[in-house]
Amino acid sequence: MRPLTYTGSRILITGASSGLGVEFARRLAARGADLVLVARREERLRALADDIEAEHGVSAAVVAMDLAEPGAGAALRERLEAEGLRITGLVNNAGFGYSGALHHADADRTRAMVQLNVDTLVDLTCTFLDDLRSARSGAILVNIASLAAFQPNPGLAVYGATKAFVLNFSEALWEESRAAGLRVLALCPGPTSTEFFEVAGEAAGAGLPRMEAGEVVESALRALDRRHPPASVVPGALNTAASIATKRLLPTALVARTVGAMMRRGQGA
Ligand SMILES: NC(=O)c1ccc[n+]([C@@H]2O[C@H](COP(=O)([O-])OP(=O)(O)OC[C@H]3O[C@@H](n4cnc5c(N)ncnc54)[C@H](OP(=O)(O)O)[C@@H]3O)[C@@H](O)[C@H]2O)c1
Structure with a gap:
């Protein structure tokens, strides 16, 4: 693949009001990319955009939107077209x-999670895929x-399944997109210090050590910089070892029982 350059590019980041999204925004801007920042909390997005523009001299547009609403892709495309923005x-x-x-799960919250983590991710990918494939930088x-994509996740069953979908989907697209020069990467973080656990519940971390969001994002950007970028990256040696053990070495039933026991312990059951 030709070397990756961010100058002259415009990258849309969803979930840019917190955690990994903020780190992607800061680090891509530092590499020269213009940005579109999307999430629901507009004030946070605007503060981040102002900061990034002042620090890196790039442009950062803000779109406040609930991406768990069906049809988010078309709505977002309309907003970008109205502002004359094309993403790469x-x-x-x-x-x-x-x-x-x-x-015990709330059905509406479960549906919203599948909508955001899976449906909207596919919808945005389809909506913008032609633009990405024809981008020059x-x-x-x-x-x-x-x-969680590599193992069964009792206590996080639907969440884990949404992430297994994302990994599998991305790996297939990686191959479909290589000839067009589009780098597709599934980033597979282990527990990371963000607001994720405030929403998911502390038990979702199962008491495991957490990486910093900056390290996680940097590992993705390093993978993308490679001449032959991989289809997926698991940040951190411990997480990489865990992904290999749970996916390839250990019996699935043992992994399911162990993860289930860790989750129950985390929930104080
Ligand atoms: N942290 C971890 O341990 C970890 C591990 C593996 C994978 N991940 C994945 O990493 C990604 C980023 O999460 P994070 O750790 O950075 O958590 P976070 O700090 O909670 O950030 C989540 C982001 O998603 C946005 N978001 C949530 N619901 C939304 C909606 N309906 N519409 C638009 N935006 C929405 C939030 O913005 P608003 O609330 O402003 O809308 C926020 O910007 C997620 O896909 C998560 O599953 C995280």
């Missing part, structure tokens, strides 16, 4: 988890999966 890169980062056994598609 997409970071599908917005997402949330929700811990607890499925038979900064042609990237980063989808945020999770370490």
Whole structure:
């Protein structure tokens, strides 16, 4: 693949009001990319955009939008076209988890999670794929999966399944997109210090050590810089070892029982 350059690119980042999204915004701007920042909390997006523009001299547009609403892709495209913005890169980062056994789960919240983590991610990808494939610089598609994608996740069953979808979907698109020069990457973080656990519940971390959001994002950007970028990246040696063990080495039933026990311990059950 030709070397990746961000100058002259415009990258749309969903979930840019917090956590990994903020780090993607800061680090891509530092590399020269113009940005479109999307999430629901507009004030946070505007403060970040002002900061980034002042610090890096790039442009950062803000779109406040609930991406868990069906039809988000078309609505977002309309907003961008109205402002004359065309994107060359997409970071599908917005997402949330929700811990607890499925038979106790709130059905509407579960549906909203599938809508945001899966439906909207696919919708945005389809909506902007032609633009990304024809981009001359900064042609990237980063989808945020999770370490949870590699294993069954009792206590986070639907969340884990949404991330397994994202990983599998991205790996297939990686191959479909290479000839067009579009780098597709599934980023699979383990527990990371963001607001994720305020939403998902502390039990979702299962007491495991957390990485810093900056380190996680940097590992994705380093992977994208490679001449032959991989289809996925798991940040951190411990997380990489865990992904190999749970996916390839250990029996699935053992992994399911162990993860379930860790989650129950986290929930104080
Ligand atoms: N932190 C971890 O341990 C971890 C591990 C593996 C994977 N991940 C994944 O990493 C991604 C980023 O999460 P994070 O850790 O950075 O968590 P976070 O700090 O909670 O950030 C989540 C972002 O998603 C946005 N978002 C949530 N619901 C939305 C909606 N309906 N419409 C638009 N935007 C919405 C939030 O913005 P608003 O609330 O302003 O809308 C926020 O900017 C997620 O896909 C998550 O599943 C996280």
